Amino acid sequence: MVRSSPGSADFKARAAAAVEARAAQLTEISHRIHENPELGFEEHFAHDLLAGAAEEAGLEVQRQAYGVETAFAARAGTEGPLVAFLCEYDALPGIGHACGHNIIAASGLGAGLAAAEVVEELGGRLLILGTPAEEGGGGKLHLMQGGAFAGVDAALMLHPAGLELAEMETLAVQQLHARYRGRAAHAAAAPQAGRNALDGAVLGYVAAAALRQHIGPDERFHGIFTDGGQKPNIVPTFAETNWYVRSPTVARLEVLKERLADCLNSGAVAAGVDIELAWADYYFAEVRSNGPLVELWKANAAALGRDPQPPAPGRTVVGSTDMGNVSQMVPSIHPTIAVAPPEVAIHTEDFAVCARGPDGDRGVIDGAKTLAAVAIDYWSDPSVRTAVSADFTGGTDAVVASN
Numbered sequence: 001m002v003r004s005s006p007g008s009a010d011f012k013a014r015a016a017a018a019v020e021a022r023a024a025q026l027t028e029i030s031h032r033i034h035e036n037p038e039l040g041f042e043e044h045f046a047h048d049l050l051a052g053a054a055e056e057a058g059l060e061v062q063r064q065a066y067g068v069e070t071a072f073a074a075r076a077g078t079e080g081p082l083v084a085f086l087c088e089y090d091a092l093p094g095i096g097h098a099c100g101h102n103i104i105a106a107s108g109l110g111a112g113l114a115a116a117e118v119v120e121e122l123g124g125r126l127l128i129l130g131t132p133a134e135e136g137g138g139g140k141l142h143l144m145q146g147g148a149f150a151g152v153d154a155a156l157m158l159h160p161a162g163l164e165l166a167e168m169e170t171l172a173v174q175q176l177h178a179r180y181r182g183r184a185a186h187a188a189a190a191p192q193a194g195r196n197a198l199d200g201a202v203l204g205y206v207a208a209a210a211l212r213q214h215i216g217p218d219e220r221f222h223g224i225f226t227d228g229g230q231k232p233n234i235v236p237t238f239a240e241t242n243w244y245v246r247s248p249t250v251a252r253l254e255v256l257k258e259r260l261a262d263c264l265n266s267g268a269v270a271a272g273v274d275i276e277l278a279w280a281d282y283y284f285a286e287v288r289s290n291g292p293l294v295e296l297w298k299a300n301a302a303a304l305g306r307d308p309q310p311p312a313p314g315r316t317v318v319g320s321t322d323m324g325n326v327s328q329m330v331p332s333i334h335p336t337i338a339v340a341p342p343e344v345a346i347h348t349e350d351f352a353v354c355a356r357g358p359d360g361d362r363g364v365i366d367g368a369k370t371l372a373a374v375a376i377d378y379w380s381d382p383s384v385r386t387a388v389s390a391d392f393t394g395g396t397d398a399v400v401a402s403n
């Protein structure tokens with residue numbers, strides 16, 4: 001069991017005071033990002049706002065970092081263990097900051113700026129990493145490929161939610177486009193000459209629907225039709241379905257992908273058409289929370305009067321995130337901080353309101369203090385670092401970022 005280091009109390013008090021001193025600025029940053037929602041890889045406003053604040057605070061800032069136009073990296077400290085604070089800041093189409101990434105951005109920045117005031121004395125280094133396009137674009141995978149996580153010893157972030165959870169339950173996910181190609185013919189004059197791509201797609205969909213009864217209760221797949229022909233009097237020569245496939249681990253996801261592929265292929269066989277299964281060239285892995293870092297999150301959140309719970313039936317926030325891939329490479333945490341009532345789910349308009357309300361603002365401040373405190377424990381106590389590494393290397397083999 002890892003405990004907060006007693007020698008770190010003064011440093012945490014200083015970091016907490018630094019967050020308080022910036023409370024108005026951090027809240028304003030959270031609100032301004034909320035009011036200017038930007039989709040993945042288009043987050044120029046948030047990029048400039050966050051990178052500018054880090055520059056103003058005297059950190060060494062790399063804008064448009066690692067070949068990603070809306071990513072940034074801000075650094076402090078000259079040598080020692082490197083802790084990364086991750087900021088997400090992309091929004092959702094139509095419903096803005098309904099995932100509350102404005103809170104992730106402001107709390108990650110606040111933690112980094114506060115920790116920067118003590119990092120040198122503690123013999124550590126820090127990185128505030130602006131990670132665009134979490135909602136489907138896989139921004140962190142681009143950053144991984146660019147080398148952003150090389151040398152990072154621990155990666156810390158939080159996610160706002162309706163629940164206070166020490167760990168978020170995540171599913172590995174991969175996307176698929178199934179493209180069916182048949183032969184056009186006049187649907188009345190010469191139907192016998194046609195081969196119906198839409199029939200192939202429909203039969204594949206129906207077979208997949210039947211498969212759902214026999215998959216794990218913790219697995220999911222969902223598909224839509226994105227192309228179903230041009231005109232009723234032409235036998236459809238092309239049809240397409242688009243799928244998300246999810247399972248609790250990458251290993252189980254591989255099995256589920258095969259079973260879904262069999263179903264979709266069966267439709268093509270039945271209709272006598274060709275099929276192409278185009279899997280996305282990346283997947284999101286499940287988040288692997290580092291046990292000792294989770295314990296430190298809980299202890300430091302408790303010091304602020306919060307009470308992060310373990311996920312349990314009826315008390316989960318389930319999703320998929322590119323943080324999963326980071327957590328397979330670097331010891332990581334992805335806890336949730338409560339900024340809304342338990343019945344308000346992320347990706348709803350109600351949640352978007354909470355994300356810039358008083359509870360959201362408290363989440364920014366408490367979140368920044370807690371993230372900074374976890375980093376201070378990590379820097380100040382070698383036994384913490386040993387426990388974190390042991391937990392990480394003792395687990396399953398790291399999963400590569402793409403396939």
Ligand SMILES: [Zn+2]
Binds near residue numbers: 099135346347
């Ligand atoms: Zn989301």
Ligand SMILES: [Zn+2]
Binds near residue numbers: 099100101134159
């Ligand atoms: Zn999110």
